[in-house]
Amino acid sequence: MKRILLFGASGFLGRAVVAAFSGSADVVCASRGARDEPGWIRHDLEQDSAAQLASVVRQVHPDAVVNCTGRLDGTTAELVSANVLATARLLDAVSTSDARLVTLGSAGEYGAVPVGHPVAEDAPTEPVAAYGVTKLAATRLVQSAVDGGVDAVSLRVFNPIGAGMPSGTVLGRAASRIREARNSGQDFIELGPLDAYRDFVDVRDVASAIAAAALATEVKEPVLNVGSGSAVRTRDAVALLAEIAGFSGSVREVGAAQARSGAVNWIAADVSRAKLALGWSPRYSLADSIRLIWHEG
Template sequence: MRILVLGFTGYLGGHIAGQLRALGGVRLFGAGRAPTADLPIDLATATTEHLADALADFSPDAVVNCTGALGTDPVTDAEVNARGPAVLCAALRRAAPAARLVHLGSAAEYGASGHGVRVTESSPTRPAGTYGATKLAGTVAVASSGLDAVVLRVGNPVGPGAPPMSLPGRTALRLRRAGTDPDAVLRLGELSAYRDFVDVRDVARAAVLATTVPGPLPRVLNIGGGRAVPIRDLVRTLADVAGFRGRIDETADAGAGSVRSAGVGWQCSDIAAAREALGWEPRFTLADSLAALWASECSRPRLETMP
């Protein structure tokens, strides 16, 4: 089976590529902006014609799209999260119409929901910001493409290698710098919102299953932990794992909140459809994820600066 992974060096893409490599009978190709890519491509600027020609050369049986802008600015979000999937779908229709497309969406596409509500794939989509809106546009492009395609709407990924731009990764980096200093202050801002955290290794396993399982799949599947956790609990648990002895500052202006989830106090996904379609459910607890995150953070080279 020939599988092309776009964004294969990113956080999610790296874990997905790693699990695909471990499968027998798979020939894996990496695509993206990394110098090691088998297919050098930037979906934000690629033309349909150029991408179709490249895809024809690789003749993939499946394509996994892990690319995505993380809410840095509206233009980049639109180019990568909305335009990119549309161009990819158009190119696949020309060059590899029988290939399965697995596209990583985001639970941010749902926006705010009532406290205690688990959103299903048929729940209304009311994204609260540019990130969620552009991810939703990408989902619409994929779901309406006519291809053998599925969108995995991923919750808040956490676990080994979490990048510093994510709240778990940023918190781990700051905890490492703080060490066990009892006078240290960790300024993160208000932490009362609830999020559905899912281990990155569980996300990768869902993507592998979606890529390889035979037969048609639903257009959209939620991939999350299936429960809502206060962000405060994640931070304090990670601080305990790190042996942090200082103070956590939760005042509203103490830290910059995530632009991806501004205004969303509760997010939790119903994952029953993924269990039925893929035979998938999370294997890692949040405690497992945070222990693995801290171990991976401690294994990184020491940095003199941090975000």
């Protein structure tokens, strides 16, 4: 059984990845808030030193290292530290080992794309905000390392959704506000603009792609899209959430879109390369995912 060193194991994505590896790999979980139990190691990729990270990799001696940490928001310096420098440290740490590094990129690396055409990995990358810029920088570090002989892959994850998703995401925020409205008797909620079309992919599908990338005998592609392959209008996804929650109030769209997403009106992933490289395909429907957001949020 292969050994996996998983960073960010206690987060939204990390928890799903632990479940995806169940029975197929020995997972050592690393987190800044590690549990005091076997199988957990405390390590902070942003704050701890390169020497400490190298020591962790030597101690665990993994077949693959998976990084589920990172930032969606924050100052530019915080985004660089969490998304770029952490990736650089991991590449340095695995470069002298036999471990494969699996990192998570983002749909935000592409920026605006032609409407109606799912975007493939070789499409132009023109991110529109600091988040996408930092994710693209990390992916390019991975590509450069692969060219230099390091075993690594960046999975460009689109919009992961599912149980326990953070309130900083639109569907997480919508679920939180519906709960607040129900508790207070309010007959409306307020969200930002919901015109954009997004590729919402179940977190369990993301986790299964990560597991496939970590456990594959060989991964020939340094960058792979992970999405559902379909674009859904955000307004329709929120309406489905309200229906599943039994909320009949109105959804008011106020304010401006977030900078990191407002310039992108439509996006969907072309996942054909991931199917070929990993034998992976998304399994869960949007309704499956949204039911879990509401019932297990």
